[in-house]
Amino acid sequence: MKASAKAPANIAFIKYWGKADETLRLPLNDSLSMNLTGAHTITTVEFDPALIEDSVDIIGGEFSEHEKARVIKGLTRIRERAGSELRARVVTKNTFPKGAGSAASASGFAALTMAGFAALGTVLSEKEQTIFARLGSGSACRSIPDGFAVWEKGTDSQSSYAYSLHPADYWDIRDILVIVDKRMKKVSTTDGMERVTTSPKLAARLNAVPRRMAVIREALEKKDFALFGSVTEEDCLDMHAVMQSQVPPLRYWSPVTQRIMAHVVRLRAEGIPVYFTIDAGPNVHIICVGNDEPRVAESVMKLPGIEEIIYNKPARGAHIVSTHLF
Numbered sequence: 132m133k134a135s136a137k138a139p140a141n142i143a144f145i146k147y148w149g150k151a152d153e154t155l156r157l158p159l160n161d162s163l164s165m166n167l168t169g170a171h172t173i174t175t176v177e178f179d180p181a182l183i184e185d186s187v188d189i190i191g192g193e194f195s196e197h198e199k200a201r202v203i204k205g206l207t208r209i210r211e212r213a214g215s216e217l218r219a220r221v222v223t224k225n226t227f228p229k230g231a232g233s234a235a236s237a238s239g240f241a242a243l244t245m246a247g248f249a250a251l252g253t254v255l256s257e258k259e260q261t262i263f264a265r266l267g268s269g270s271a272c273r274s275i276p277d278g279f280a281v282w283e284k285g286t287d288s289q290s291s292y293a294y295s296l297h298p299a300d301y302w303d304i305r306d307i308l309v310i311v312d313k314r315m316k317k318v319s320t321t322d323g324m325e326r327v328t329t330s331p332k333l334a335a336r337l338n339a340v341p342r343r344m345a346v347i348r349e350a351l352e353k354k355d356f357a358l359f360g361s362v363t364e365e366d367c368l369d370m371h372a373v374m375q376s377q378v379p380p381l382r383y384w385s386p387v388t389q390r391i392m393a394h395v396v397r398l399r400a401e402g403i404p405v406y407f408t409i410d411a412g413p414n415v416h417i418i419c420v421g422n423d424e425p426r427v428a429e430s431v432m433k434l435p436g437i438e439e440i441i442y443n444k445p446a447r448g449a450h451i452v453s454t455h456l457f
Contacts, residue, residue: 134249138241240267360406
């Protein structure tokens with residue numbers, strides 16, 4: 132009763148910040164993302180009658196007690212759906228830093244959901260898989276479908292799910308993930324979102340998102356990169372404006388973050404179509420098309436303060452793999 136799954140992290144081009152329902156992790160707005168080839172999680176789950184309690188381990192890192200509790204809660208939901216009382220051993224491994232604002236919880240809970248149900252022999256539809264992944268980490272639902280995914284905010288648990296808008300091979304967009312700080316961020320995404328309603332800019336953002344969703348869908352349909360990049364950057368800056376105007380203010384950017392943002396703007400002024408987006412952390416995603424990746428990467432690598440660069444293409448969604456971690 133063992134299974135392993137590989138799930139990609141995803142980068143949201145139209146982001147969500149704030150929940151309509153904390154328990155069900157229902158977002159305040161729809162969002163749209165792309166799965167990433169270079170940033171992923173592999174998780175092995177084994178349900179064993181000999182186990183008297185669940186165990187959770189991460190290779191090359193450490194889970195806090197809170198993080199372990201979240202994983203065990205996810206296992207409990209899987210057991211309840213599958214009609215099992217067996218305890219499990221979970222081992223997971225990331226190719227990128229967790230807790231630094233690079234969507235490790237998204238890939239983690241997507242992989243846990245897929246491996247967990249497979250280990251118990253329970254077959255779910257993709258929609259139901261996205262719902263269960265969402266209950267562990269909101270954006271995890273977008274790591275289940277292939278390529279470019281939309282997460283409908285919905286009005287209840289069954290209507291808040293993700294689906295693939297375009298497959299991974301639809302458009303050769305590149306994501307250069309620039310890691311400027313691998314440390315666990317001081318304020319988690321979940322904790323940060325709890326104060327979202329204190330921002331005077333929240334209402335304007337929520338009013339703007341439906342238009343942005345329509346624009347980015349159009350940009351994807353037409354493969355209009357300038358339109359795509361401009362609305363992506365606009366939404367990123369808007370989300371961080373909400374964060375920074377919360378009480379107390381939430382500022383994830385570091386001086387290196389801002390240096391990279393300025394560099395991207397300079398490259399664009401020089402005629403290179405390139406844009407940035409940043410999740411809830413200091414690390415920067417630089418977005419360009421495939422042909423421009425080499426020269427963009429070459430220029431970025433010269434900037435001081437960078438710890439690591441992860442190169443990404445659009446990726447397949449979460450899927451079962453044959454190689455186990457134990």
